[in-house]
Amino acid sequence: MLRQTLVRLSQQPQLRDFATHNGLARGMAERFVAGETLEQAIAVVRDVNTRAMSATLDHLGENVTSKKEAIEATNAACSMLAALTSAGVDCNASLKLTQLGLDLGDEIARENLQRILDQAAESDTFIRIDMESSEYVDRTLDIFYRLFETYQNAGVVLQASLYRSAQDLQRLIASKARVRLVKGAYLEPASVAFQQKADVDANFVKLTEMLLAEAHYPAIATHDPAMIAAAQRFAAGHQIAASSYEFQMLYGIRRDLQTGLVAEGYRMRIYIPYGSHWYPYLMRRMAERPANVMFVLGSIAREVTARGR
Ligand code: FDA
Numbered sequence: 001m002l003r004q005t006l007v008r009l010s011q012q013p014q015l016r017d018f019a020t021h022n023g024l025a026r027g028m029a030e031r032f033v034a035g036e037t038l039e040q041a042i043a044v045v046r047d048v049n050t051r052a053m054s055a056t057l058d059h060l061g062e063n064v065t066s067k068k069e070a071i072e073a074t075n076a077a078c079s080m081l082a083a084l085t086s087a088g089v090d091c092n093a094s095l096k097l098t099q100l101g102l103d104l105g106d107e108i109a110r111e112n113l114q115r116i117l118d119q120a121a122e123s124d125t126f127i128r129i130d131m132e133s134s135e136y137v138d139r140t141l142d143i144f145y146r147l148f149e150t151y152q153n154a155g156v157v158l159q160a161s162l163y164r165s166a167q168d169l170q171r172l173i174a175s176k177a178r179v180r181l182v183k184g185a186y187l188e189p190a191s192v193a194f195q196q197k198a199d200v201d202a203n204f205v206k207l208t209e210m211l212l213a214e215a216h217y218p219a220i221a222t223h224d225p226a227m228i229a230a231a232q233r234f235a236a237g238h239q240i241a242a243s244s245y246e247f248q249m250l251y252g253i254r255r256d257l258q259t260g261l262v263a264e265g266y267r268m269r270i271y272i273p274y275g276s277h278w279y280p281y282l283m284r285r286m287a288e289r290p291a292n293v294m295f296v297l298g299s300i301a302r303e304v305t306a307r308g309r
Contacts, residue, residue: 003287007187010283029282032252034274038083041274045091053268055091056128060275061099070101074112078119085123092126094271097140110143117151131157133186148177159184160204161193169207173214180219180248181207185284205230212240221248223257242266
């Protein structure tokens with residue numbers, strides 16, 4: 001119930017504007033977001049690299065409503081790629097097609113993505129297309145397949161929460177595309193998605209096994225120790241080398257698990273978001289773990305008490 005409410009609130013523009021200018025909410029965002037500027041983000045990438053982990057940088061933004069914003073987001077992605085190259089860090093990029101104008105039409109999003117892929121290809125940088133809510137899955141995959149014919153430096157994300165993902169995965173495996181598997185951060189109806197955590201988890205394990213057995217350098221993106229253990233068991237039982245796949249986690253979440261896996265010899269990539277459009281991202285992180293809401297309420301209570309003194 002709380003999860004549903006928080007995911008719905010993540011789509012509220014008035015709340016977004018309020019939160020973005022609210023000191024407490026900004027403070028909360030700092031736990032999950034590397035900063036508002038590219039320089040701050042690169043500094044976090046360097047820190048992650050010194051801990052023997054790779055990174056993927058996400059310039060936050062989604063659901064733009066004008067061509068101007070879509071072009072600005074594309075320019076920002078290109079500047080980010082240039083900065084990554086000159087910093088010489090171990091980091092690729094993640095982006096969302098609604099940030100590049102998907103709500104305005106497929107062509108504009110495809111053109112903008114192509115510009116980014118062109119630049120990324122010059123420095124041999126990999127671009128991951130995040131997966132958004134189920135209404136975008138067909139169009140995201142269509143755009144991906146069209147560009148993947150030319151740009152092998154692109155990959156996509158599939159969500160274990162959706163019934164369709166096993167079928168989507170078979171086609172992606174046949175195309176030799178790189179896939180990141182996640183549970184799914186969006187609120188989806190029972191007509192398209194599993195509603196019980198146990199069912200999502202069972203599908204995650206099934207898709208993980210398909211990926212490990214057949215896919216080209218898959219990414220298993222989760223903080224769930226049970227999902228990680230299932231991947232490790234399957235890999236060990238099928239003589240799959242730890243260098244043929246990677247685990248991925250979000251910046252600010254389960255740092256202990258991140259470090260522990262690296263110490264055991266597993267590959268780990270940290271998803272690092274930055275920028276001023278952090279509100280929907282932050283709300284999805286709160287929705288994933290109600291304890292985060294208590295953490296924010298605790299900060300507010302402490303702030304109010306301190307002001308009252
Ligand atoms: P689950 O939600 O079951 O959590 C397992 C444990 O992890 C929890 O018990 C807790 O300890 C910890 N945890 C999880 N979330 C936390 C949080 N917010 N704060 C603190 N602790 C937390 N989704 C999507 O729809 N499209 C996408 O493109 C992506 N991309 C993406 C990239 C990467 C690298 C990751 C790790 C995740 C995504 N996601 C995503 C988000 C994903 O769908 C999912 O919502 C979160 O990863 C949370 O699910 P878990 O697999 O961690 O399991």
